[in-house]
Amino acid sequence: MKIAVTKNGATIPKSMLKGAKEVDIRKEKDRIIVVPVPFDDPIFRIGKKPVKGGVPDASVELDRYLYDGK
Numbered sequence: 001m002k003i004a005v006t007k008n009g010a011t012i013p014k015s016m017l018k019g020a021k022e023v024d025i026r027k028e029k030d031r032i033i034v035v036p037v038p039f040d041d042p043i044f045r046i047g048k049k050p051v052k053g054g055v056p057d058a059s060v061e062l063d064r065y066l067y068d069g070k
Contacts, residue, residue: 001013012034017034017036018036020036020037020039021037021039022036022037022039023035023036023037024036024037
């Protein structure tokens with residue numbers, strides 16, 4: 001596939017990115033490499049495996065429990 005390069009760069013068709021939300025772009029010798037970055041942000045795992053801790057208001061008072069030690 002050939003694409004035009006404008007003054008702003010080149011646009012890669014989304015169909016070639018296989019659902020990627022972010023890509024790593026680097027230049028190696030005379031090639032430009034575009035690699036999808038795996039989407040694994042730990043913040044999105046919060047709440048996936050909840051445990052019972054005997055604290056009824058932990059979701060509301062989490063910061064107080066973590067930082068005040070109460």
